Amino acid sequence: MHDLNELLELSKLIASQAGQKLLDSYTPSHKEYIHCSELPKEIKAGADAFMEKYILQELTATGLPVLSEESGYIQGQHESQYMFIIDPLDGTFNFVKDLGPCAVSIALWHDNKPIFGVIYNLVEKKLYWGGGGLGAYCDDESISVSNTSKIEHASICTGFPVRFDVDNDSGMQKFWCLIKPYVKVRMLGSAAVSLLNVAKGSADVYSEQNIMLWDVAAGIAIVEGAGGVINSLPSTIKYSLDVFASNKFLVENQ
Secondary structure, eight states: OOOHHHHHHHHHHHHHHHHHHHHHTOOGGGGOEEEOSSOTTOEEEHHHHHHHHHHHHHHGGGTOOEEETTTEEEOOSSOOSEEEEEEEEETHHHHHHTOSOOEEEEEEEETTEEEEEEEEETTTTEEEEEETTTEEEETTEEOOOOOOOOGGGOEEEOOOOTTOOTTOHHHHHHHHHHHTTSSEEEOOSOHHHHHHHHHTTSSSEEEEEEEEHHHHHHHHHHHHHTTOEEEEEEOSSTTEEEEEEEOHHHHHTO
């Protein structure tokens, strides 16, 4: 039987240390990248491999299964309904281009439901964590979602995942219908940080279609801990979701 508090503290430590290791041991090779042959809009950088190696080394020692963006599903030492879900570096393009936010993301889920999430924001050098029943925090300061109740006053964070078909007219129309009621639309290039902005009330909504589970697993838990509401459904690709995250007022008024 695993102690969830111990796993949370371990995850916080690993995320913080991984982020600091990348920042402290930076070399030009960390920003060298290639475009993936199967997904031309996806890039992989040296930093992705550097981060995953350290995080997996620490997490697999718990014996629990791990789902990682880089390595896929890794069986644990024992059968368990608990699973770590990690994105060693969410916002890789932002990182290599110095373009915007990027983060280390670690979540623990049980039977397809979030238990807690931990995100280390590499630009802010701050640790966010939380989950349903745990609350949500930036370092040790409590955070909460906004109280915006009118969609015409609300902001939305969104984006085009690398698997989004921009040539699909119906998909583009659906995207336009999603964003047009909001007063402001922001594309940050990091789903994890977009969800953090909802959790701390800087943004009111995050929504994305066909987003991969490792991109949002930790952020979903933190939004729930911050008093937000998550509507998510499995999407068309394995390990992908259609996600709508918001404060409760905007969800009620949808």
